[in-house]
Amino acid sequence: MRSRLGWGFWASAGWIGLVLLAAVLADVLPLARYDETLAGPPRSGPSAAHPFGTDGLGRDVLSRVVHGARVSLGVGVGAVLLGLGIGAPLGILAGYRRRATDAVIMAVNDVAQAFPALVFALAVVAFAGANLRNVLIVLGVLGVPSWVRLIRGATLTYADREFVLAARVLGTRDRRILWREIVPNVAVPAASYAFIGMAVVVVAEGSLAFLGLSVQAPTPTWGGLINEGRTLLESAPHVVLAPSVVMFLTVLSFNLVGDRLRSLTDVRESGLEPVRQAAAAPLPSAEHEVRADCLLQAEDLRTHFVTPRGVVKAVDGVSFTLRRGRTLAIVGESGSGKSMLIRSILGLLPGSSVRGGHVYLSGDDLTGYSPARMRSVLGPRLGTVFQDPMTALNPVRTIGTQVTEPLRVHLGMNRRQARAEAVRLLASVGIPDPERTLRRHPHQLSGGMRQRVTIAMALSCGPDVLFADEPTTALDVTIQDQVLRLLHRLREERDMAVVLVSHDLSVVARWADEVIVMYAGKVVERGPAAEVFARPRMPYTEALLQAAPRLTDPVHHRLRVIPGRPPDLVDLPRGCAFQPRCPYARDRCAREAPPLTGSYACWYPRDHAEVLKERADSGGR
Ligand code: SF4
Structure with a gap:
């Protein structure tokens, strides 16, 4: 971390610390009183007795700069805390709730941001009086729109991260997700902006003081000292230079520290901020039969997004059924709609989406559930394992707090019971020394161990259906087989159903009972996995199979x-x-x-006898 931050960061942090310390200890430092006239000869330059010299009344400039730091930094800290205190809750609310809440908050915020800051400051100070409290309030309130914008952006980023989705899948309440998952992560960019905001406020206070609109004499402020000294610019330039240089270095240091922290946590790099959309009515659904004998049934499921370029049909009319004890694989290229289908089933969709169709769990229509009722299903009945265990786990919380949380929330266990159950769960997914693992953070585990932890979390409430979204993609090849074996064993032991999303056909062929192949958001082929892979009818499925690498391929085979x-x-x-x-x-x-008639959607399906003949003609390929 030290080398990533660089010497500039540490030098700046050191300077800020020094100025803050001097401001706090100003009364006990061996300095002349800041308002003591004739402490030395008027307008005398720097000397051993007065390192920054004296001003026109013979007052010690160093003492006045140190005491001025109290006001300038005090206003800086106070205004930043005030802006953060008002702006952060609004930003989190806008970024997490989205839709109408976001639209209203951001509209008001945009209007507030467009208001001329100086006019507002002048009006308030002229009306209410120029004192420390009023200046602090004015500068704090002026910072609110920037805080709202920053915190909203960070919240949008983290609200779509997999560890937040995982918490929602486990049925955690919104308030708890905000406190436990979003706030700790949003705090990092907020801290970096606080330093930059501090620099802005110090300059703003200095400007107001220069105009005589801040704390009044004899209390010194940096801006006030510069204002007082400007008449002595020719005869005693040190009176202006001393507070100017200290203020310049302090503002520069705040900016450097804030900017360095920001570059480590820049939320804009994620590019995840979605286009805000107006809420849209659900898509109409076709008539269908509800299969009470199926554990999971999707009927004409559709998820569309309205974008500036047009409507994206990410999932378009997908239907399937799944029974207990079976594994359904969803395969297709990247962007074919596999993961979006899982999110549609779990109701974990961005606010800008429009949904249609139905999802039935043991005959109950989940699409009609309220968010609160859905939370009671996510976790206890529907578990999820995400692709990348590093992003599925909250990096700032221990494994223990993350594994025990669903046990306490859903199963009502106390701390001791949840911990004992967490140890048992981690042991059941093959984690050696589970007691020790509970005390560790995600970055202290290997990729395979992290994925075992997410599987343990997904299984903690005994779900009926486990969704595994590319569960082995982020893992080493040697670990992939272990994780898939584990999922298979757990399915057998718990008699649950598994929905396995994968682009790796060798994985699917080995572990799935049934398969659906997706292309451009639609199902283009479906059926028993063995049948589909042995005799694909849709040319796209055939192409996927041909593109899959095989162990029997020669070493330098393209x-x-x-x-x-x-x-x-x-x-x-x-x-x-x-x-x-x-x-x-x-x-x-x-x-x-x-249309998807029977098991495939193709006008000219592949004839298997023809395929065999083609292969024979081309020498086995
Ligand atoms: S319908 Fe035509 S284009 Fe589409 S997969 Fe079948 S043969 Fe190919």
Whole structure:
């Protein structure tokens, strides 16, 4: 950390510490009183008795600068805390609630930010009087819009992170998520901005003091000292230079420290801030039969996003059923809608989405559930394992607090019971020395161990369905097999169903009972995994299988790829979405979209006898 921050950061932090210490200890330091006239000869330059010299009344300039720091830094700290105290809750509310709350808060904030700050400051100080309290309040209130904007941006970033989704999947209440997951992470960029804000306030207070609108004489402030000294600029320049240099170095240091911290935690780098959208009505649903014999049933599930470029149909009319004790795999290229389908089922969608269709859990329609009722299902009945265990776990909390939380929230265990159960859970997923692991933070574990922890968390409340979204993608190849074996064993032991999202067909072929293949948000082929992989009918499934690397491939064999690129979801090709990339496309494919009839959506499905003949002709490929 030391080397990442650099010497400039540490030098600046040292200077700030020195000035703060001097301001706090100003009364006990061996200095002349700041208002003692003729403490030395008037306008005398720096000397051993008066290191910064004396002013026109013979007052010690060093003493006045040190006491001036009390006011300037006091206003800086107070105004930043006031702005943060008002702006942070509003920013978090806007970023977390989104939709109408966000729109209203940001509209008011934009208006407030457009108001001329100097006019506001002059009006308030002229009306209420120029004193420390009023200056602090004015500068604090003026900082609120910037705080709202910053905290909202950071909240938007973290609200979409997997550890927050994981907490929501575990049914944690919003207030708890905000305090335990969002606030600790938002605090980091907030701290960096606090330093930059401090610099802004110190300069603003100095400007007001220079105009005679801050704390009045004889109490010194840095801006006031500069104002007093400007008449002595030619005869005694040190009177102006001393407070100017100290103020300059302090402002520069605040900026350097804040900027260095900001560059370590820049929320804009994530690029996750979504376009704000007006709430839209749900999409209409078609008639269908509810299968009470199925554990999980999705019917005509749709998730659309309204973007400036048009409507993105991320999930478009997906239906499937899943029974207890079975594993359903969802496969497809990146961007085919696999992960968005999982989020749609769990109701973990951004506010800008529009949903349609139904999800039934043991015959109950989850899409009609209120957020509070949905929380009682997420965790106890639907568990989730995310792709990257590093982002699925909150980096600032210990494994123990994260694993015990769902046990305490959902199962009502006390601290001791939850800890004992957490130890048992970690042991059941193969973590050696679980007691010690509970005391550790996520970064202290290996990738495989972290994923085992997230699996333990997902299983903590005994879910009926476990969703595993690319659970092995972020793991070492040697660990992948262990994790998949573990999931399979746990499914057998707990008689639950598993929904496995993967782009790795070798994983799917080995562990799944049924499979659905997705392309451009739609299901293009489905059926028993063994059948689909042995005899794919849809050319896209065939292309996926051909593109999958095999253990039997020669060492320097070139990896096969599916020609072309996945389609632009805003501007899908006419007819079959796979048609521009399909080697078997004919005229009809460009005119009409093939419906999903039976197990595949294709006008010209692959004939297996033909495929075998083609392979024989091409020497086994
Ligand atoms: S419908 Fe036509 S373009 Fe689409 S996959 Fe089938 S053959 Fe290819």
